[in-house]
Amino acid sequence: MTIAGTTRDDADLLARMLLDHQVARFYYDEAALLDEQRFGDWVQLFSDDTHYFMPLRRTVSRRQRDREFTRPGEMAFFDDTKGVLEARVAKLATGTAWAEDPPSRTRHVIANVRVVDDRGDELDAESNFILHRTRLKSEETTWVGSRQDTLRRAGGSFLIARRHVHLEQTVLLSQNLSNFF
Amino acid sequence: MTIAGTTRDDADLLARMLLDHQVARFYYDEAALLDEQRFGDWVQLFSDDTHYFMPLRRTVSRRQRDREFTRPGEMAFFDDTKGVLEARVAKLATGTAWAEDPPSRTRHVIANVRVVDDRGDELDAESNFILHRTRLKSEETTWVGSRQDTLRRAGGSFLIARRHVHLEQTVLLSQNLSNFF
Amino acid sequence: MTIAGTTRDDADLLARMLLDHQVARFYYDEAALLDEQRFGDWVQLFSDDTHYFMPLRRTVSRRQRDREFTRPGEMAFFDDTKGVLEARVAKLATGTAWAEDPPSRTRHVIANVRVVDDRGDELDAESNFILHRTRLKSEETTWVGSRQDTLRRAGGSFLIARRHVHLEQTVLLSQNLSNFF
Amino acid sequence: MATDLDSTWVSVERGEIDRRIFSDPDIFEQEMELIFGRAWLFLCHESQIPRPGDFFEAPMGRDNVLVVRQRDGGIKALLNTCAHRGNAVCRAEEGNARNFMCTYHGWTYDIAGNLIGVPGLEDLYGGDLDPSRHGLAQVAQVDSHEGFVFATMDPSAPPLPDYLGETGTLGLNLIAAQGDMEVIPGIQKFVIPCNWKFAVDNLFDWYHPQVTHLSALQTGMLGATPPGARLMDSGGAQTPDGREIQLPGGAVGGDVIDSIVCLDTYGHAIAGPTAEAFGAGGLFDDSWRRTERARELLGPVGSRVAGHPNIFPTLWVSSTTQASLRIPRGPMETEIWWFSFVDRDLPPDQRAMRVFAANHVFGPAGLLEQEDGENWAQSTIQTIGHRSRQVPQLLRMNLGRGKVVRDGQSPPRIEGTTSEHAQLWTFAAWSAWMSGCGWDELRRRTVPPEVL
Amino acid sequence: MATDLDSTWVSVERGEIDRRIFSDPDIFEQEMELIFGRAWLFLCHESQIPRPGDFFEAPMGRDNVLVVRQRDGGIKALLNTCAHRGNAVCRAEEGNARNFMCTYHGWTYDIAGNLIGVPGLEDLYGGDLDPSRHGLAQVAQVDSHEGFVFATMDPSAPPLPDYLGETGTLGLNLIAAQGDMEVIPGIQKFVIPCNWKFAVDNLFDWYHPQVTHLSALQTGMLGATPPGARLMDSGGAQTPDGREIQLPGGAVGGDVIDSIVCLDTYGHAIAGPTAEAFGAGGLFDDSWRRTERARELLGPVGSRVAGHPNIFPTLWVSSTTQASLRIPRGPMETEIWWFSFVDRDLPPDQRAMRVFAANHVFGPAGLLEQEDGENWAQSTIQTIGHRSRQVPQLLRMNLGRGKVVRDGQSPPRIEGTTSEHAQLWTFAAWSAWMSGCGWDELRRRTVPPEVL
Amino acid sequence: MATDLDSTWVSVERGEIDRRIFSDPDIFEQEMELIFGRAWLFLCHESQIPRPGDFFEAPMGRDNVLVVRQRDGGIKALLNTCAHRGNAVCRAEEGNARNFMCTYHGWTYDIAGNLIGVPGLEDLYGGDLDPSRHGLAQVAQVDSHEGFVFATMDPSAPPLPDYLGETGTLGLNLIAAQGDMEVIPGIQKFVIPCNWKFAVDNLFDWYHPQVTHLSALQTGMLGATPPGARLMDSGGAQTPDGREIQLPGGAVGGDVIDSIVCLDTYGHAIAGPTAEAFGAGGLFDDSWRRTERARELLGPVGSRVAGHPNIFPTLWVSSTTQASLRIPRGPMETEIWWFSFVDRDLPPDQRAMRVFAANHVFGPAGLLEQEDGENWAQSTIQTIGHRSRQVPQLLRMNLGRGKVVRDGQSPPRIEGTTSEHAQLWTFAAWSAWMSGCGWDELRRRTVPPEVL
Ligand code: FES
């Protein structure tokens, strides 16, 4: 079939657009869960074999850029299995996680969502984010970075089978990372 | 009909995507009106019975989160009818609104646009925003937050029948709110 | 043809959405080239007759807003031909561009993408951006602004035939503009 | 007398203020100690904390104080800092607490500030730590007037009624007299990059609205002009585009108005139009002035006062049923808090009107206040220039023509038209405070003169 | 003796600290000179820079130092500032350099800091600039112990072994003894808005985890509780919602534990549970304690120490094979760096376990450390209030009950249960440093008393 | 003579500068008073404000000054602060004003700064405010040379021509002589986190481009190399990856060039290549040097000068028809402003070429200047280290070999090759200014020596 006045290219474009949009919408819904502090629902978006990884970043010379990020097996800010993510969520639910009481206020701005590879059962998607956090009277933190995800198709939606988060900062200008990316 | 190689699900997805996109584009066009200082055109995007509301936000313990936002009938930053919005616009047009002369420069970044409920004649949409304002030589303010809107279908486009704006800050780190969200 | 339960309007909307999306995706891919420091590939997105222009901005009274931006032929931050852009890219590739070694880390957040005019062979698109740059240990810069582009259709994609970048700041709160917008 | 009122910084005789006081960091440090370390400061209104355990955090200089309703209905002001290592024991702005547990080591204080819990009191401290000696530090004195809660860090400060004196009392009563007042939920808080004294000075300033707030007045949302008023001369003033300025008229729009200024000990003052001059209608209703209660509380003159009181140093009591704190955060940074009041007994529609007025006149998005901050910020910045700060600030309006009336019907007052007497008085008192003199001398030095 | 240990700021007798020292800018400036300009400071571990030209930038006060591996295997510490106009000669945090070329005029220094290149040396300087006199400034003294590299800006400082003394040496050996240790690639760096001394004080603080880290303990991810331990009395502590606090138990969860505190010259100290009390399992393995090497390096008592050493002023050596620097950036800003160690010879699965533990216990996203910064930040902020800062900080736990044992089997030590002796000792030594006295007197004044 | 030129901070004899002067806040405060409160400072060019009422806001230290074209064609410099309460009377950077109305109370000033409007002058001030005494404060002296407008806050400062002297005059004439010069619309403004003196020092620095701007030179966009020039010795300099540095050659690329340095009273100086050495072509045209007007204005030597003048303290007049202000904003923050000039009579294509050059050489996105800020910022930061700041800055190139020629054909000058004489002279004069001595002694102390 063709859409009136459209070509096969348009149909391909449409298919790609549908996928980009579906992933973007998935991310927007995910962000809403986080900003509404529905962490229990959020963690269920991850596959049981997921890997949630935020490497350390170093300021290195152009010649040695291969050393910019740490790798799995080295130090990281996050290097979590599903179990660790669930523990983090459980911790927040204890009612004794003082650093998050009063709760910090977060706003996830998700942008530049791109599906970069579609392998059928799984696809790779990249996105940029601005995570804005305010705490107490007037503490403000902004984290900027990108995410490289592997999403696994599941029941009309996705499971996050892999998430690599890259922050732009090297020295972290905030006292903790008690939020999710 | 089906798009080649697509299913009924795809058609539903396509319909939802069309709606999300239509709303997003509406917001981008709205943002352009504001950043181009076309306030007279902007205010016409609101229905005559609209309610433009920005509650105060308080830092409260997790136990008392129900007290985080003030409610209509309590204090707020904005609690406006169409008439008040029009008065604000008129005020800016007097040529004697000194705080906006020289005009502040604004940039509305609208993100995470999601239609969350479609009731046919009206729909509810949520979005995140970053409103960046610069004034005079080098005064810079960034407001981050979210909007919960009710949009009413009208003539192929929408009227904003309700807008609730949530800022992330509790203590407002800026000397005034002479801009629109 | 019509999509089940859709109208001619929907078909037009769909076509417009396809175009908006195609342009947005083009911008996201462009941003990725920049943030991955693939400047050689990036500069090839511009037409040979392109004009890359970032005027100066001045704080002026509302009465004299026509004097806010400088015009071509006056001073500017960028007023480049394809040749100059290539020279900038070549400069970064020399290995002796000290200001970019260690390389700065950039993240282009592209938002509010809107096709505002379609002339067939060329179209005009507007977008907002947040360009976040970190350098060395903890130097952080955020540039916010908008881009008015003319895109030329070419081989299923686009060439940037004209890009006007408007920054929000008047006094530039950063020591250099060694990055691209 | 000038010898008493004049100082390095303030010349009452010439009506001049040295601009350095608006940005000098050392002066700010002294203010923290000599003014905010000694004066009675407004904390909140009792209606904000009705039930036992209800608390509200308020600033006193750079100290953070928890105002807490006690089980016996009393109110205590506790420093929000743990006796062990100093951690804050409460991080919420307001709420209800069963107790205050420090998140560092778990020391627990009851709502009266008593230390009631110390993990390992026996096992680790071996019982030789005496909890009764390590409760939360209490503010030296706390008292309230008509529900307005004040406190001072200085044990030797005079009692609140003496401190408030006639003028301070009248100022608070101008709200109290309006009915059974309560605070509408929600305190607006925002920051202006200006010195706190510009924000205080401005509350007496009935000379600025006609110009500063011209655009707001032009929207017509701020009520009608009383008939028969006379517009002041424009004195040649022109807008930037060169046209003679058109003052809209009205009590805040350029009319020549009958005004009452009260001056009093410790630097309290009131300034602004008479009720008749101010008029009513629009967003503002003044029927309450004619109630029994009002006449009683305010007296014959007081019930005619429609101007703005300042309880020295930083509490603006606006006759439009709002009160604003001007909180110094730094030499060039001030935090503004707005408390809005309403009579509990008002019918819903009138209550709604009050809330509407409170939300749309002042505050950062208020039609009026949007313009104010810019003037104060620019006035502050221009005091750091080596040359600019040598230009004295002028407070000369009606200087020397203010005869201070003492007829027992009101606090010492000056009747006349708009003046800058109240501002000048505030700065004169400010320099007395900054001299660091004792309370008796301070009181003596802040007795208003015969003529100002 | 009190005469020696007490000071304006610290009363050892009363166990009180004056809060001003946690935010006063002048005191911070003095610390930069009197402490960070003289003390031996940890820079990095040799395993981070194995090959010639490998470098790592480390802070010494406000100076930036390049630690560089030399061709002869030695290590040099060079100031990262060009001898010509002062530009930094290296902008990377770490890497490998063939030389350091200044990007301003091209002066080039070899990895030993010698000036080997000056464009126009003949043609412009006409040969009368002597390169040998203008190399990169070298830090006065550099030395290392078991791979831990230290340096001091003071040429007259005692040699590193003397400076470390018994306690410092034992502290470092607690990591060294675990095997052939190397740093796992990646130094976590983050900033906390607190005074550096709160971050140091806390490392000795075995009284806070049970409450501060309650939520982390409740996740059960931090290992099991050793059997037979006794939970301390809650002393009436209640959570903010009014329920008696439930301490989870375990060495860090509220058990009354056997503890060893070492105190030593120059302010070094160790505090925490015995190995038996701390237990093992879960994330923590202590089989290494029973190795030949450990017994040798640590001695009979040392091998029982599971507490936390601090090498004065700012190196926390955590017995969980991590080390943390508390870097002062300003009176109210501290940068935290985490170095994580692992035995090169561990099998992959055990190595992976170590990395997992290092990534999930401490650091900004660590299950434990998330909560810490907030307490320190709030404790710091509350010291700027004019009234709040008059409340002394209390370090009274077991004060006066700590008998200092000197039996030659370990550094001077106090055995008992959890106390605040090590913190108090750190502040006592801090005031000796701040007196500006010479090294001999400093040593004399920091000899531990008989009883603390 | 050294006694005159040497100071605590600067040793002319050793060619050493104490680094503290680049970040010490107290020194910065003194600079605001002793230098920026007294010196003639560049404000703008007359062509920017051709019509009556045209204004341009310029900084003088921390004062904001409105430069306004008068109806009689004259120019006034008015402080942008209202005589009433100090509010800024103009918030735009530039434009055309019919008058300046203060937005606070409406006081209105004409473009000459006279107070022409006071709302309620009669009705509120009762006529006893004398407007003629409350105009906008005027800068003490304003004057211009060839369209360059300067002003000083010091009434006792010598007239502009005397202040400029031979060297300042020549400096300005190097642009004036190029034709009927006007400013191209648009002043580039940006901020660099460095001390202003690094930005000034750098303008004389013909030693840095070959390295700092190597990448820009390698793009070949900056014009050709004059034939027959000799490349300086690399002196062993190597790039970070260990290869001998390849200087590209050319006047800014490492050639050994004939250079002229002018030194003069009050600290003005010029330094750089001769016109022959600098060459022409590419972006730079120097045909104007051979015009009648140029020879007349510049004289036989002046017309050979292709180097960079600095009008003390902060006006860099670049021979490439641009001028740059280095505006101190704080000890470690400097704002850079670029003014770009073009000959009104140039044909469109040549004018376009000038604009192109102005847009692509300097400025934050300029091919050259991108690299500069980083060096200055890093050089500034390294002066706060307790140890680093003890390393003196070196200005030794050709020190002691500069014979000062006084042959009446030019200002006192040194001919030779690239040197650091001009920088050293600037710092020597800087310490004379900072001594706070009077104008006569200042002049005497800044007479160039026989040899430098
Ligand atoms: S600081 Fe509050 S319990 Fe220790």
Ligand code: FES
């Ligand atoms: S500053 Fe390093 S070479 Fe000149």
Ligand code: FES
């Ligand atoms: S401050 Fe300018 S008119 Fe009052």
Ligand SMILES: [Fe+3]
């Ligand atoms: Fe006002």
Ligand SMILES: [Fe+3]
């Ligand atoms: Fe902890």
Ligand SMILES: [Fe+3]
């Ligand atoms: Fe340069």
